[in-house]
Amino acid sequence: MPKDSGIGASTKRREDVRFLTGRGRYTDDINLRGQAYVHFLRSDVAHGTLKGVDTSAAEAMPGVIRIFTGADFEGVGGLPCGWQITDRQGNPMQEPPHPVLAQGKVRHVGDPIAAVVADSFEEARDAAEAIEVDIEELPAVVDMKAALADGAPKVHDDLSSNLCYDWGFVEDNRQAVDDAIKGAHHVTTLELVNQRLAPNAMEPRVAIGDYAGHNDESTLYTTSQNPHVIRLLMGAFVLGIPEHKLRVIAPDVGGGFGSKIFHYAEEAFCTFAAKQLKRPVKWTSTRTEAFMSDAQGRDHVTKVELALDAEGNFLAYRTDTLANMGAYLSTFSTSVPTWLHGTLAAGNYKTPLIYVNVKAVFTNTVPVDAYRGAGRPEATYQLERVIDKAAREMGIDPVELRRRNFITEFPYATPVAVEYDTGDYAATLDKALEIADWDSFDKRAEESAKKGLWRGRGINTYIEACGIAPSALVGQLGARAGLYESATVRVNATGGLVVMTGSHSHGQGHETAFPQVIAEMIGIDANMVEIVHGDTANTPMGMGTYGSRSIAVGGSAMVRATEKIIAKAKKIAAHLMEASDADIELKDGAFTVAGTDKSVAWGDVTLAAYVPHNYPLEDIEPGLEETAFYDPSNFTYPAGAYICEVEVDPETGKVTVDRFAAADDFGNVINPMIVEGQVHGGLAQGLGQALLENCVYDENGQLLSATYMDYAMPRADDLPSYRVDHSCQTPCTHNPLGVKGCGEAGAIGSPPAVVNAVVDALQRGGKDITHIDMPLSPGRVWAAMNV
Amino acid sequence: MELSAERDISADRETVWAALMDPEVLRQCVPGCQELTGTPEDGFDAVVVQKVGPVKATFKGKVTLSDMDRPNSLTLNGEGKGGAAGFAKGGADVRLGEIEDGTRLSYDVKASVGGKLAQLGSRIIDGFAKKMADQFFKRFQEIVEGTGEAPQDEAKESSQKQGWLSRFKKDA
Numbered sequence: 001m002p003k004d005s006g007i008g009a010s011t012k013r014r015e016d017v018r019f020l021t022g023r024g025r026y027t028d029d030i031n032l033r034g035q036a037y038v039h040f041l042r043s044d045v046a047h048g049t050l051k052g053v054d055t056s057a058a059e060a061m062p063g064v065i066r067i068f069t070g071a072d073f074e075g076v077g078g079l080p081c082g083w084q085i086t087d088r089q090g091n092p093m094q095e096p097p098h099p100v101l102a103q104g105k106v107r108h109v110g111d112p113i114a115a116v117v118a119d120s121f122e123e124a125r126d127a128a129e130a131i132e133v134d135i136e137e138l139p140a141v142v143d144m145k146a147a148l149a150d151g152a153p154k155v156h157d158d159l160s161s162n163l164c165y166d167w168g169f170v171e172d173n174r175q176a177v178d179d180a181i182k183g184a185h186h187v188t189t190l191e192l193v194n195q196r197l198a199p200n201a202m203e204p205r206v207a208i209g210d211y212a213g214h215n216d217e218s219t220l221y222t223t224s225q226n227p228h229v230i231r232l233l234m235g236a237f238v239l240g241i242p243e244h245k246l247r248v249i250a251p252d253v254g255g256g257f258g259s260k261i262f263h264y265a266e267e268a269f270c271t272f273a274a275k276q277l278k279r280p281v282k283w284t285s286t287r288t289e290a291f292m293s294d295a296q297g298r299d300h301v302t303k304v305e306l307a308l309d310a311e312g313n314f315l316a317y318r319t320d321t322l323a324n325m326g327a328y329l330s331t332f333s334t335s336v337p338t339w340l341h342g343t344l345a346a347g348n349y350k351t352p353l354i355y356v357n358v359k360a361v362f363t364n365t366v367p368v369d370a371y372r373g374a375g376r377p378e379a380t381y382q383l384e385r386v387i388d389k390a391a392r393e394m395g396i397d398p399v400e401l402r403r404r405n406f407i408t409e410f411p412y413a414t415p416v417a418v419e420y421d422t423g424d425y426a427a428t429l430d431k432a433l434e435i436a437d438w439d440s441f442d443k444r445a446e447e448s449a450k451k452g453l454w455r456g457r458g459i460n461t462y463i464e465a466c467g468i469a470p471s472a473l474v475g476q477l478g479a480r481a482g483l484y485e486s487a488t489v490r491v492n493a494t495g496g497l498v499v500m501t502g503s504h505s506h507g508q509g510h511e512t513a514f515p516q517v518i519a520e521m522i523g524i525d526a527n528m529v530e531i532v533h534g535d536t537a538n539t540p541m542g543m544g545t546y547g548s549r550s551i552a553v554g555g556s557a558m559v560r561a562t563e564k565i566i567a568k569a570k571k572i573a574a575h576l577m578e579a580s581d582a583d584i585e586l587k588d589g590a591f592t593v594a595g596t597d598k599s600v601a602w603g604d605v606t607l608a609a610y611v612p613h614n615y616p617l618e619d620i621e622p623g624l625e626e627t628a629f630y631d632p633s634n635f636t637y638p639a640g641a642y643i644c645e646v647e648v649d650p651e652t653g654k655v656t657v658d659r660f661a662a663a664d665d666f667g668n669v670i671n672p673m674i675v676e677g678q679v680h681g682g683l684a685q686g687l688g689q690a691l692l693e694n695c696v697y698d699e700n701g702q703l704l705s706a707t708y709m710d711y712a713m714p715r716a717d718d719l720p721s722y723r724v725d726h727s728c729q730t731p732c733t734h735n736p737l738g739v740k741g742c743g744e745a746g747a748i749g750s751p752p753a754v755v756n757a758v759v760d761a762l763q764r765g766g767k768d769i770t771h772i773d774m775p776l777s778p779g780r781v782w783a784a785m786n787v
Numbered sequence: 788m789e790l791s792a793e794r795d796i797s798a799d800r801e802t803v804w805a806a807l808m809d810p811e812v813l814r815q816c817v818p819g820c821q822e823l824t825g826t827p828e829d830g831f832d833a834v835v836v837q838k839v840g841p842v843k844a845t846f847k848g849k850v851t852l853s854d855m856d857r858p859n860s861l862t863l864n865g866e867g868k869g870g871a872a873g874f875a876k877g878g879a880d881v882r883l884g885e886i887e888d889g890t891r892l893s894y895d896v897k898a899s900v901g902g903k904l905a906q907l908g909s910r911i912i913d914g915f916a917k918k919m920a921d922q923f924f925k926r927f928q929e930i931v932e933g934t935g936e937a938p939q940d941e942a943k944e945s946s947q948k949q950g951w952l953s954r955f956k957k958d959a
Contacts, residue, residue, distance in 0.1 A: 044873050044902030129870045288906055706906030
């Protein structure tokens with residue numbers, strides 16, 4: 001019987017009422033009295049020496065207040081990188097400066113050169129056209145292999161090369177892995193590209209800086225997934241503003257997918273300029289600007305080798321990756337191909353020996369950072385593609401080969417430094433086979449054949465690591481941040497609650513799901529709970545939302561704070577009923593003394609806390625408000641099995657995803673409807689990568705895909721009606737809710753299933769094609785068949 | 788992008804060569820050219836208004852002639868900056884060969900764009916460049932052969948709307 005409230009109920013999203021009726025309050029909806037507008041003049045060339053910026057003509061243009069260039073930011077900090085990687089030799093990565101506005105050189109198309117602040121957006125943009133920029137164009141490096149070649153032009157002149165780091169993991173395993181591969185019965189190799197993607201949140205980025213002279217306080221309104229992180233990075237590293245003089249507000253945010261984690265130059269600029277000009281300064285990105293200034297995703301080129309014995313047992317696995325950093329190190333760019341990627345190399349399998357090598361490379365392209373899945377989609381894609389190829393080469397059924405190698409005992413310590421606490425990979429695989437109707441594939445293939453189409457099927461079993469933690473560990477690994485989460489639970493006198501969370505909701509449905517947890521714990525209606533997030537002035541220091549961490553880490557902090565509330569409320573209730581607090585039970589919003597009919601309502605206790613006329617003041621303070629910071633002891637490990645069926649038109653190469661089944665184990669589920677929605681969205685993004693999306697630069701570093709005419713986003717008619725299941729649940733063993741997180745699974749698990757299916761269809765059609773790089777556009781598939 | 792083509796012109800190589808050196812001819816041949824001044828030796832300054840897909844802009848740039856081997860071959864290079872629209876660069880290696888009825892003009896064109904032009908127009912830029920090159924050499928042929936009227940240009944007096952060849956002969 002489905003529940004209609006509390007944990008496990010498919011409560012409709014309360015935030016959707018305002019989103020769907022156009023009453024959301026996004027950053028661009030905010031207009032401050034006297035605000036000015038900034039337009040950034042961005043580089044048209046990918047690489048060049050900035051010889052001069054003449055703003056004199058532009059300054060005389062109507063409405064212009066001031067024009068800033070790199071020179072105005074001398075002495076101001078650069079944008080920091082939040083994770084230091086140590087290379088194979090034990091040396092720190094090469095970390096170049098990242099100025100707010102270009103200084104000396106431009107390094108990618110879109111690199112901001114000057115910022116025109118004017119009375120209107122139109123005047124700012126017009127004036128920018130009158131700025132004379134003298135750039136001596138330099139040869140650009142776009143391709144990663146070329147960037148690492150001897151004599152390649154250097155993106156950063158002060159660095160020894162374009163190599164950011166050469167990372168080995170686990171370095172001590174290197175020799176053993178090499179030896180195992182050398183002596184193996186069978187080795188399957190594959191070279192593949194995980195193409196660059198543009199994140200494309202529906203809401204482009206916006207920043208408004210404001211400055212209050214009377215108390216010397218700066219405020220930044222911004223489209224962020226983590227306002228506290230922005231406050232810390234911008235305050236401490238860029239502008240030198242202490243946190244108590246800096247407030248960061250991220251109101252309703254229309255999607256992020258990772259791209260709004262990072263601290264961007266435009267945020268620092270607006271905050272800086274507002275203080276200089278004593279006027280609010282607003283920037284709203286255009287869509288094309290987003291394509292060349294939002295951090296992009298993926299962009300790995302990898303060689304993988306999987307060694308197997310005669311029975312198909314995995315013996316060793318080795319990957320060799322070039323990871324594109326772009327022109328500068330975005331906030332968490334360096335962690336994505338390393339700790340968020342190498343640690344997932346084991347997948348769901350008990351491969352005893354694994355070695356991951358990653359070379360991170362600077363190129364004259366837009367910086368690359370976390371994008372939905374961040375490192376884990378790349379790890380899954382490599383492993384699941386090479387397993388599929390190995391199955392074909394060895395004549396073993398791809399389902400059976402996976403099953404044979406599954407980890408079945410938990411906890412399981414992988415050779416890549418993480419310990420899976422729980423899981424049941426056979427269960428999700430069986431569920432996926434069931435909902436995909438795997439056994440009647442042949443019948444559907446016949447139907448396709450009648451239409452002249454080749455049907456193929458692909459399977460992928462994945463694991464991901466969510467809720468990255470604990471802080472002490474990530475600190476050892478180079479993170480310059482903690483990865484706890486916080487919540488303050490404030491109970492009001494009349495019994496309603498406000499939860500101030502360090503998590504940030506930008507589409508995830510926290511305002512609905514979080515109250516369901518509290519409602520379950522106290523036994524009250526979820527509508528008595530309000531979620532406050534996104535404002536550093538009224539939420540405790542928190543790390544924000546990414547990496548599917550909100551319910552696992554933020555939710556756990558909220559549970560801990562609510563537990564403190566309940567413990568204190570029980571003491572008040574015990575006092576009111578003249579009983580021992582050990583005997584007090586809380587159920588359905590009422591406190592009772594065990595074994596008696598004595599009872600006080602939740603509201604009576606909360607009122608007593610604030611009107612303490614009859615109150616144990618000698619034991620406890622008045623009021624009912626508690627804060628908890630939760631630092632997890634481990635990642636969580638959602639896992640699942642995805643099955644894709646495609647039809648390929650041999651005449652045109654067009655791929656149609658006809659069926660898609662996703663069986664996920666997310667542990668306990670708070671709101672099944674929201675979880676299903678998260679999976680649907682993730683699948684759409686994953687299928688977008690598999691079939692359509694590609695961020696393209698030409699050999700001069702010109703960005704060619706900067707509009708929706710050229711960058712193909714998935715649309716409704718590109719997607720099938722999904723079959724989604726999350727009934728296989730092995731609860732997380734180390735957080736109080738037993739939850740694992742579901743935000744990225746769809747985007748991680750789907751691309752390999754699609755590519756496996758297309759290769760299968762082509763093989764069934766008689767084409768000996770073992771791999772096609774994504775996106776599997778008709779052109780690429782046709783070329784693979786015919787060229 | 789790169790393209791190659793050839794065109795047969797009913798005029799001898801010296802005539803064709805001289806036309807290529809004439810700024811007024813070039814002005815009439817460059818599609819959308821508003822102004823073109825200068826000399827073959829020092830290069831030409833040009834103002835060109837063009838619409839590439841959704842982007843319309845005024846390009847200011849320089850055209851230089853190099854590797855001049857009269858009357859056999861030369862190289863034209865141009866770069867135009869279109870403000871917010873970005874920039875376009877191009878070059879053409881032009882060869883003049885003798886044929887029975889006149890001159891065979893062959894050309895290899897290379898063109899590239901940057902900034903907004905690349906971002907918005909990359910899918911159409913190949914077709915655009917081909918169209919520009921075709922138009923240029925078609926007009927050039929018409930003007931040299933004197934068969935075609937000079938392109939419509941409201942800023943110019945109608946007296947100038949005549950075949951280049953006849954004007955050239957008059958001047959000679």
